[in-house]
Amino acid sequence: MIARDVGILGTGIWEAPAVGNEAFAFLAEQHAAVKDPFRGARDDDGAVHVAGMVFRGADDARTLAALERSFSDPFRGTRRRRIFPRELRTSEAEIAAARAALADAQIDPGEVDAVLVQSFLPDEMHPKNAALVAQGLGIRKAACFEVDSICNSVVTQLSVAAAQVAAGFARHVLCVQSVAYSRVTDPGASSTVQEGDGAGAFVVGASKGASVAFSFRTDGRLHGAIRLGWDVPTGAPKRAYWERSQEQLLIRFDPALQPAVMGELRQYAREVCGEALARAELTVEELDLFVSHQPMSWYAAFMEDSLGLRDGVSFDTFEEYGSINSVSLSASLHHARRAGRVREGSRVLLFGPAAGYTYAAAAVRWGAR
Secondary structure: OEEEEEEEEEEEEOOOOOEEHHHHHHHHHHOOOOOOOOOOEEOOOOOEEEOOEEEOOHHHHHHHHHHHHHHOOOOOOOOEEOOOOOOOOHHHHHHHHHHHHHHHHOOOHHHOOEEEEEEEOOOOOOOOOHHHHHHHHOOOOOEEEEOOOHHHHHHHHHHHHHHHHHOOOOOEEEEEEEEEHHHOOOOOOHHHHHEOEEEEEEEEEEEEEEEEEEEEEEOHHHHHHEEEEEEOOOOOOOOOOOOOOOOEEEEEEOOOOHHHHHHHHHHHHHHHHHHHHHHOOOOHHHOOEEEEOOOOOOHHHHHHHHHOOOOOOEOOOHHHHOEOOOHHHHHHHHHHHHOOOOOOOOEEEEEEEEOOOEEEEEEEEOOOO
16 A cells, blocks of 8 residues: 555645634633533543543653643634635635645646545535536546545545556546535534634645555444534524424534544554554654644644654644644645645655544655656
């Protein structure tokens, strides 16, 4: 499961003005008394319990410090986020991110042979956004389909794209992701204060000296831990029988399954990251950059401690974007490149868990343009 001389040629994101915490002050006040499983509790012996995990001692020092910062912040570490305007179709944000990625890669849309899209939420339930993205970019002579594994869609799209290029089925593959959390979050849920919207994209093609190795795990026992379905918002007034239903699409977390998800996360991260690195003939000490899914502000520190990363290797954009589902990987990678953290020869590790439940990692050697 390694593709050689194949790599990421360009990245792009949907650019929009940032929305600061002041716009969400009412949520912070509303949630002051909410029991949040991700705020945790401290034992008499100093151990911190958070949603099925226990942190203590020097091995978890970075995580404990990050948790302390998060506990004292009503916005859980978020400073800014992007919000889709009500009239914006998610396909429009995806097209903007894709156009930026193509420009960064210096690839004409006519040179794209496949378009892979993941939309949370698409413009319509079916058909989804893939063909709309291609149409918006003027792409016609290309395969076009959805590759969706929710939060780790960047890794799964990268694996499909790398395979297509390595097999000679495609010259360039355009990979696109989006999230519209603001349209499906429950204002009564404490996680709302840290969620945002966004779209990201990257282009995969032949790249001399590049390589990409992958590892995946699946655990369907945890399928119901996070779901999107029809429900009544928290605090909604009781409905009289003659009134219209108040149900809407909302994200829900199963409190019975969440401890298992979080409690097993460290081991799954070690398994897939270790396997991907071994397949790439790399060690964790050789990494120049680590980019992960970012559901909470303390998550990057948790990954650093779990994987034994040295200080300064991890890169995230949580303060700037908050929790943005699959887009967190592409946005962080995009900004890391802008910051000069990625160049030819760089060794990069990507990791993400995803509702379902799945786990995915990619070890990347960055090649020449």
